[in-house]
Amino acid sequence: MYRRFLVGTFDDEKKLLASVRSLRNHHIDIYDVYSPYAIHGIDEAMGLGRSRLPWVTFIAAFIGLVLAMLFQFWTSVVDWPINVGGKPDNSTLAFLPVAFEITILFGGFGTVLAFFFRGRLFPGKKPSFYQHGISDDTFGLVLEHSDASFDDEFAGEIMRQLGAVKVKSQVFHS
Amino acid sequence: MARLTVASAMRPLQVLGDRTIKDITEDVCRPVEQRSGWGWKTLFIVAFLTMAMGVGMVTYQTLKGIGVWGLNKTVGWAFDITNFVFWVGIGHAGTLISAILLLFRQKWRTSINRAAEAMTIFAVICAGIFPVIHMGRPWLAFWVFPYPNMRGSLWVNFRSPLLWDVFAISTYFLISLVFWYVGMIPDLATMRDRTKGKIKKFLFSLFSLGWDGSSRTWARYEALTLILAGLATPIVVSVHTIVSIDFATSVIPGWHTTIFPPYFVVGAVFSGFGMVLTLLIITRKVMHWENYITMHHLENVCKVLLLTGSIVGFAYLTEFFVAWYSGNQYELFTFLNRAKGPYAWAYWTMVSCNLLVPQFLWFKKIRTSIPAMFVISILVNVGMWFERFVIIVTSLHRDYLPSSWVMYKPTVIEVGTLIGSFGLFFTCFLLFIRFLPGIAIHEVKIVASAQQKREEVIRNV
Numbered sequence: 143m144y145r146r147f148l149v150g151t152f153d154d155e156k157k158l159l160a161s162v163r164s165l166r167n168h169h170i171d172i173y174d175v176y177s178p179y180a181i182h183g184i185d186e187a188m189g190l191g192r193s194r195l196p197w198v199t200f201i202a203a204f205i206g207l208v209l210a211m212l213f214q215f216w217t218s219v220v221d222w223p224i225n226v227g228g229k230p231d232n233s234t235l236a237f238l239p240v241a242f243e244i245t246i247l248f249g250g251f252g253t254v255l256a257f258f259f260r261g262r263l264f265p266g267k268k269p270s271f272y273q274h275g276i277s278d279d280t281f282g283l284v285l286e287h288s289d290a291s292f293d294d295e296f297a298g299e300i301m302r303q304l305g306a307v308k309v310k311s312q313v314f315h316s
Numbered sequence: 317m318a319r320l321t322v323a324s325a326m327r328p329l330q331v332l333g334d335r336t337i338k339d340i341t342e343d344v345c346r347p348v349e350q351r352s353g354w355g356w357k358t359l360f361i362v363a364f365l366t367m368a369m370g371v372g373m374v375t376y377q378t379l380k381g382i383g384v385w386g387l388n389k390t391v392g393w394a395f396d397i398t399n400f401v402f403w404v405g406i407g408h409a410g411t412l413i414s415a416i417l418l419l420f421r422q423k424w425r426t427s428i429n430r431a432a433e434a435m436t437i438f439a440v441i442c443a444g445i446f447p448v449i450h451m452g453r454p455w456l457a458f459w460v461f462p463y464p465n466m467r468g469s470l471w472v473n474f475r476s477p478l479l480w481d482v483f484a485i486s487t488y489f490l491i492s493l494v495f496w497y498v499g500m501i502p503d504l505a506t507m508r509d510r511t512k513g514k515i516k517k518f519l520f521s522l523f524s525l526g527w528d529g530s531s532r533t534w535a536r537y538e539a540l541t542l543i544l545a546g547l548a549t550p551i552v553v554s555v556h557t558i559v560s561i562d563f564a565t566s567v568i569p570g571w572h573t574t575i576f577p578p579y580f581v582v583g584a585v586f587s588g589f590g591m592v593l594t595l596l597i598i599t600r601k602v603m604h605w606e607n608y609i610t611m612h613h614l615e616n617v618c619k620v621l622l623l624t625g626s627i628v629g630f631a632y633l634t635e636f637f638v639a640w641y642s643g644n645q646y647e648l649f650t651f652l653n654r655a656k657g658p659y660a661w662a663y664w665t666m667v668s669c670n671l672l673v674p675q676f677l678w679f680k681k682i683r684t685s686i687p688a689m690f691v692i693s694i695l696v697n698v699g700m701w702f703e704r705f706v707i708i709v710t711s712l713h714r715d716y717l718p719s720s721w722v723m724y725k726p727t728v729i730e731v732g733t734l735i736g737s738f739g740l741f742f743t744c745f746l747l748f749i750r751f752l753p754g755i756a757i758h759e760v761k762i763v764a765s766a767q768q769k770r771e772e773v774i775r776n777v
Contacts, residue, residue, distance in 0.1 A: 155765060156769075174530050174531060174532065175530070175531040176528060176529045176530055176531070177529050177531060177534065178337065178341075178502075178506070178529060178758060178761060179502070179534075179758040179759070179761040179762050179765070180534040180535075180537065180538050180758070180762060181531070181534070182762070182766070184531050184534070184535075185531070185535045188531060190531070190532060190535050192539075193535060193536050193538075193539035193540075195536060195539045195540055195543060196539070196543060199543050199547070213462075214474045217462060217469075217471035217472075217474070218471065218474055218475075221469065221471065222468060222469065222470065222471060224473070226473050226475055226476075227475075229475050233474070233475045236474065236475040237474055237475075239477075239480040239483070239484070239554070239558055240474055240479070240480055240483045242550075242554060243480075243483040243484050243486075243487040243551070243554065244483070244487070246487055246491060246547050246550065246551050247487045247490060247491065249543075249547055250490075250491045250494060250495075250544060250547045250548075251490075251494065253540060253543050253544070253547075254494050254498060254540065254544070257498075257536055257537070257540045258525065260536060261530075261532075261533040261536055261537075262526075263501070263525035263526060263527065263533070264525055264526070265522045265523070265525055266521075266522065266526075267525060267526025268526055269505070269524075269526045269527065269528040270526075270528040270530065275509075276509075276528065276529045277341075277502070277505045277506040277508070277509045277510075277527075277529060278337075278338060278341045278506065278509070278510075279336070279337040279338040279341065
């Protein structure tokens with residue numbers, strides 16, 4: 143199985159953004175855009191939805207909160223209650239600072255792990271096929287030749303007219 | 317032309333010298349890839365030897381026991397806890413710059429946030445050492461964590477602020493570390509793509525996690541950064557609040573006050589910004605990053621110093637006023653003893669360094685003079701160290717029973733450990749600017765590209 147891609151290279155984010163918009167106006171699907179930094183407005187131009195990471199944060203943080211409160215209750219009230227300075231076994235208010243820290247800890251780590259998972263980032267991963275200069279000052283616009291209706295010539299022409307430095311097709315086995 | 321000046325005056329340039337996107341990669345990476353200059357080497361040798369001395373001191377007091385310190389019958393906390401609070405406080409500016417200024421959309425944070433975050437991590441490492449030494453038997457330090465054990469399970473006391481501190485500092489360290497690392501991933505990828513050395517290439521590839529700059533990843537990345545900033549902000553406030561509660565919940569005059577949490581948090585930010593200023597002045601010189609860490613950045617840091625210094629000064633006055641107004645004779649005595657007692661020199665060092673010295677920053681001439689701000693930044697650090705010393709020692713050396721009044725004097729071991737902690741801090745920091753991208757390349761690129769667009773618009777008017 144091999145896949146064909148059409149890769150346009152840009153040296154300016156404005157030209158890249160214009161190409162993305164124009165291609166989408168012509169109903170051409172964009173495989174992905176690669177850039178050295180987060181381009182302002184690219185998510186909107188590519189029609190990417192809002193990230194759902196905040197939900198992960200909320201759920202992870204909530205789990206942290208509940209676990210921290212339950213654990214403190216269990217150790218201080220159920221497992222081995224010890225009278226410290228006459229304070230009640232179940233000193234709920236005094237348990238809040240630790241619960242707060244654990245909430246944040248779970249929220250933070252949960253979100254970062256979810257980010258790694260969704261972005262498929264892990265140690266030892268080879269960067270994707272298109273990387274030359276991307277981490278420096280080059281922008282790449284990649285289209286996939288997914289079916290027969292995909293018009294290489296037309297898409298390439300749009301990119302070239304809007305300022306692509308280079309347009310070439312690449313084939314990858316997978 | 318007139319228009320150009322007006323616009324520039326409103327929004328000072330973040331990056332000087334017309335640097336293109338490629339130049340930015342080059343400028344940040346080159347000093348890291350080149351052989352180190354004599355400036356870096358000298359600093360590193362000094363820092364390393366200081367750290368080695370500190371390691372010796374810590375080894376000695378661990379073997380001998382903390383009886384080698386100057387602690388006595390009423391002064392049970394002194395140098396060690398002062399150093400702990402001092403270093404935790406230093407860390408706070410890093411989080412403030414990287415998280416709170418991000419939430420406030422302060423663009424000037426971009427070229428200094430990486431170094432400030434690194435500072436946070438190293439400062440928290442320095443801070444963490446002190447309570448561990450203070451335990452006397454540091455090999456049992458893990459007892460502070462609630463883990464199932466053979467003693468019954470005997471759990472830790474969750475009602476104690478000292479335990480809250482364990483959780484606050486550990487969480488703070490972990491979240492700061494993750495925030496710092498995540499912020500660095502795209503830049504590690506840049507280093508990966510540039511570097512030639514085999515080992516370096518392997519390490520950068522490993523830690524950049526196969527970053528490819530995909531726009532989908534970028535979109536999530538931006539969301540992630542905002543979330544982490546949102547999480548780091550309350551945590552940074554909670555950390556020094558809890559540190560202050562270590563004191564405030566004890567019934568000791570001078571400690572038992574409700575002003576402590578905000579007072580400590582502001583003091584922490586103040587001292588941290590003092591340290592940020594010291595480090596930035598050194599870093600921009602050693603790494604030749606004058607185009608990125610500009611006078612504009614330094615001046616903004618100075619403004620934060622002026623603001624927080626004034627708040628700290630206001631807190632000093634409030635404390636004193638309340639000591640008198642409360643009519644509590646013990647409280648009043650403690651404060652009069654601070655200002656007029658045997659440690660008056662420490663008290664007035666603190667007041668002059670923290671309240672008076674920053675007031676010079678009202679003058680633009682001083683705010684934009686590097687030697688002047690360097691001196692001020694050092695004085696702020698001295699003053700903030702003495703603030704913790706005054707709070708801790710003067711409240712303890714004269715307690716309720718005049719027959720137990722004593723004086724506290726640090727031993728060579730204690731002073732050596734403090735100096736050694738600076739050695740550790742600077743060794744870590746120097747290694748960081750030498751081997752990792754000390755400026756957030758991808759963030760500076762965003763700011764620079766926005767700046768270029770703005771300049772184009774102005775030119776076309």
